[in-house]
Amino acid sequence: MQKKISSIPFSGTPEQEAKLKEAIAAHIDDPGAVMPVLQEAQEIYGYLPIEVQQMVAEGLNVPLEEVYGVSTFYSQFALSPKGKYNISVCLGTACYVKGSGDILNKLSELLGIDPEECTPDGQFSLTACRCIGACGLAPVLTVNDDVYGRLTVDQVEGIIDKYKNA
Amino acid sequence: MEMLNIKINGKDYQVEKNTTILEACNKFGIKIPTLCYLKEINEIGACRMCLCEVKGARSLVAACVYPIDRDGTEIFTNTPQIRKYRKTNLELLLSNHDKKCLSCPRNDNCELQKLCLEYGVDETKFQGEETKYEEDHTTLHLVRNNNKCILCRRCVAACKNQYVSVIGANNRGFDSEISCAFDLELGDVPCVSCGQCTVVCPTGALVERDDTDKVFDAIADPAKHVVVHTAPSIRATLGECFGMPIGTNVKGKMVAALKLLGFDKVFDTNFGADLTIMEEGTEFIQRFTTGGTLPMITSCSPGWIKFCEHYYPDLIPHLSTCKSPQQMQGAMIKSYYAEKAGIDPKDIVVVSVMPCIAKKFEIQRDDQGRDGMQDNDISISTRELAKMIKTAGIQFTELEDEEFDPLMSVGTGAATIFGATGGVMEAALRTVADVLTGEDLKQIDYNEVRGTDDIKEATYEIAGNTVKVAVTSGLKNAAKLLDEIRAGKSPYQFIEVMCCPGGCVNGGGQPIQPGHVRNFTDLKALRAKALYDDDLSLTYRKSHDNPEIKAIYDDYLEAPGSHKAHELLHTSYVERGVKYGK
Numbered sequence: 180m181q182k183k184i185s186s187i188p189f190s191g192t193p194e195q196e197a198k199l200k201e202a203i204a205a206h207i208d209d210p211g212a213v214m215p216v217l218q219e220a221q222e223i224y225g226y227l228p229i230e231v232q233q234m235v236a237e238g239l240n241v242p243l244e245e246v247y248g249v250s251t252f253y254s255q256f257a258l259s260p261k262g263k264y265n266i267s268v269c270l271g272t273a274c275y276v277k278g279s280g281d282i283l284n285k286l287s288e289l290l291g292i293d294p295e296e297c298t299p300d301g302q303f304s305l306t307a308c309r310c311i312g313a314c315g316l317a318p319v320l321t322v323n324d325d326v327y328g329r330l331t332v333d334q335v336e337g338i339i340d341k342y343k344n345a
Numbered sequence: 346m347e348m349l350n351i352k353i354n355g356k357d358y359q360v361e362k363n364t365t366i367l368e369a370c371n372k373f374g375i376k377i378p379t380l381c382y383l384k385e386i387n388e389i390g391a392c393r394m395c396l397c398e399v400k401g402a403r404s405l406v407a408a409c410v411y412p413i414d415r416d417g418t419e420i421f422t423n424t425p426q427i428r429k430y431r432k433t434n435l436e437l438l439l440s441n442h443d444k445k446c447l448s449c450p451r452n453d454n455c456e457l458q459k460l461c462l463e464y465g466v467d468e469t470k471f472q473g474e475e476t477k478y479e480e481d482h483t484t485l486h487l488v489r490n491n492n493k494c495i496l497c498r499r500c501v502a503a504c505k506n507q508y509v510s511v512i513g514a515n516n517r518g519f520d521s522e523i524s525c526a527f528d529l530e531l532g533d534v535p536c537v538s539c540g541q542c543t544v545v546c547p548t549g550a551l552v553e554r555d556d557t558d559k560v561f562d563a564i565a566d567p568a569k570h571v572v573v574h575t576a577p578s579i580r581a582t583l584g585e586c587f588g589m590p591i592g593t594n595v596k597g598k599m600v601a602a603l604k605l606l607g608f609d610k611v612f613d614t615n616f617g618a619d620l621t622i623m624e625e626g627t628e629f630i631q632r633f634t635t636g637g638t639l640p641m642i643t644s645c646s647p648g649w650i651k652f653c654e655h656y657y658p659d660l661i662p663h664l665s666t667c668k669s670p671q672q673m674q675g676a677m678i679k680s681y682y683a684e685k686a687g688i689d690p691k692d693i694v695v696v697s698v699m700p701c702i703a704k705k706f707e708i709q710r711d712d713q714g715r716d717g718m719q720d721n722d723i724s725i726s727t728r729e730l731a732k733m734i735k736t737a738g739i740q741f742t743e744l745e746d747e748e749f750d751p752l753m754s755v756g757t758g759a760a761t762i763f764g765a766t767g768g769v770m771e772a773a774l775r776t777v778a779d780v781l782t783g784e785d786l787k788q789i790d791y792n793e794v795r796g797t798d799d800i801k802e803a804t805y806e807i808a809g810n811t812v813k814v815a816v817t818s819g820l821k822n823a824a825k826l827l828d829e830i831r832a833g834k835s836p837y838q839f840i841e842v843m844c845c846p847g848g849c850v851n852g853g854g855q856p857i858q859p860g861h862v863r864n865f866t867d868l869k870a871l872r873a874k875a876l877y878d879d880d881l882s883l884t885y886r887k888s889h890d891n892p893e894i895k896a897i898y899d900d901y902l903e904a905p906g907s908h909k910a911h912e913l914l915h916t917s918y919v920e921r922g923v924k925y926g927k
Binding site for chain 2: 181182184229232233242243244245246247248251252258
């Protein structure tokens with residue numbers, strides 16, 4: 180799947196930048212430093228916007244395009260930030276045959292975003308994930324650390340409302 | 346050197362150990378199809394077109410990256426199984442390819458199309474989802490149509506080889522695409538517009554912006570006086586577009602064709618090149634004798650200039666302030682020629698024919714042209730000129746030679762070698778040495794700066810001065826010299842940089858030669874030879890001996906480096922920096 184590029188303005192802090200610089204300094208002499216530095220950058224910022232990737236590119240003296248190529252090849256890297264509430268829908272085999280695809284579509288429709296995107300107000304992000312090992316509860320989704328199982332499409336709106344009003 | 350006895354298709358051969366199957370077969374007259382392979386810069390074995398069978402190997406192997414390392418290796422290049430695999434491979438490529446060949450700019454010159462013909466493919470064999478991309482028209486020099494892309498990565502390698510790397514492979518699986526970081530358009534990334542990607546693209550995914558209609562329209566407009574001028578290297582390459590051997594000098598036929606196309610005047614950019622030497626030579630002597638910024642670096646190559654502005658903006662003071670020959674020629678056509686001919690420069694359309702597509706960018710730069718007029722109005726590449734000649738039905742190979750029009754018809758040998766790496770330096774040295782010694786020197790061949798080595802250096806004793814020079818082409822090599830200057834360790838006083846590897850003869854606007862020719866022919870050297878031969882054949886071989894150049898200084902420009910010369914022939918640069926996005 181093509182990576183979604185966030186349009187939400189970047190809001191990095193000087194502390195985050197200092198941490199990233201440390202990570203770059205720690206890896207600068209390693210061959211293939213791009214991947215570990217990107218991993219640490221994602222730990223620091225939660226995602227990898229152009230501003231962060233440019234710092235990585237400059238710091239490691241590799242072209243931005245090369246950094247971006249790595250960040251779009253591996254599914255673990257995100258170009259979009261996570262919302263205050265990250266809704267993760269399991270698309271593992273058991274959940275999928277039990278209709279989690281429809282649940283994902285409903286969430287997408289209600290939130291007005293595609294999977295791997297974040298709502299403009301930063302409240303909700305949507306992720307399609309692989310099996311989370313709760314097949315007995317299929318279909319299942321998580322909102323941050325809360326787990327919701329044996330779902331039907333018409334329960335979805337109520338779950339979102341709970342967090343909207345939280 | 347260890348030699349191995351091998352068999353190819355049952356026949357005995359001897360090869361050096363670790364020769365690849367592709368190289369060995371080429372040596373013995375067997376052509377193996379390739380789509381991704383580019384010698385030295387893209388040896389990745391990705392396209393799987395070159396699959397061959399090695400007896401005893403578990404599977405078919407990619408000939409381009411398979412080194413022959415044991416005695417008795419038996420290779421098969423043309424079995425029914427191999428033909429079937431290659432054919433299926435092509436059919437799979439076509440399953441996600443925009444197959445509108447008839448309207449493709451690379452129709453009849455497409456490596457994918459040629460292979461499909463050779464292997465007799467069924468283009469409808471695999472039908473399914475196709476990726477759809479918007480064409481990218483955001484630059485002045487090229488158009489990207491990813492619907493034609495086969496992901497061979499040759500362009501990525503060419504861009505990386507230029508130390509630019511603004512394009513690369515992004516996303517994965519079916520969504521893999523060659524694009525810029527963060528989906529930016531080509532106009533919003535620090536591309537230097539060299540066009541090397543267009544020269545290596547096997548299909549129509551990356552092509553020059555086609556400005557031929559603008560030229561045809563100008564010629565057809567009776568109110569316009571359309572003047573064309575052709576760069577030094579066009580005469581050495583245009584013939585290739587008409588099936589002539591690489592390295593044929595077609596100057597006379599080219600002039601004849603331009604006259605048949607209906608241009609009102611046909612001038613030689615070699616005149617502009619000689620003018621460049623007068624100005625640049627003078628600038629160098631001035632910097633050298635008065636403690637100016639050294640090393641001075643040549644400024645003829647707009648891709649190189651843009652590279653410096655983006656990636657080494659701190660070194661801009663090292664750039665010669667001279668406009669390129671194209672721009673000097675245009676400026677002189679719209680001033681000196683306009684005055685002599687009694688034509689309002691506003692009615693003149695200047696068309697340049699260039700080996701380069703960065704020239705399309707250069708004509709629209711700031712601080713070129715004056716009174717709201719560009720020095721050149723349209724710049725077309727060698728390939729576009731060939732297309733115009735074909736459209737007009739001109740039988741190029743049958744033409745009788747003709748001469749350039751007077752006033753800007755004479756180019757010296759010094760000017761003609763501008764098209765090859767080392768040429769600008771040699772031309773400048775011929776003039777600088779005469780000026781500094783006050784003599785008419787007879788020894789004017791500067792062989793040390795010739796040839797296609799990455800970096801060439803030489804030291805010359807001229808009238809009691811020691812001048813250390815370096816010549817390079819290809820931006821990867823240029824970067825090495827620039828890093829030295831940055832570190833304060835550059836031993837040189839004068840450096841020539843040409844953007845494209847080998848210089849303009851291998852420019853981004855030059856005729857496209859397919860992979861198997863590029864990989865196994867020394868294109869740069871063959872084309873350059875035509876220019877060095879031309880140099881030897883000319884009456885005048887030093888820029889300052891050119892009678893038309895003497896005339897323009899006597900009648901119009903006063904002296905090299907004069908106030909008027911500065912106003913018309915010099916320019917300034919912009920610190921662009923590495924900026925992504927609008």
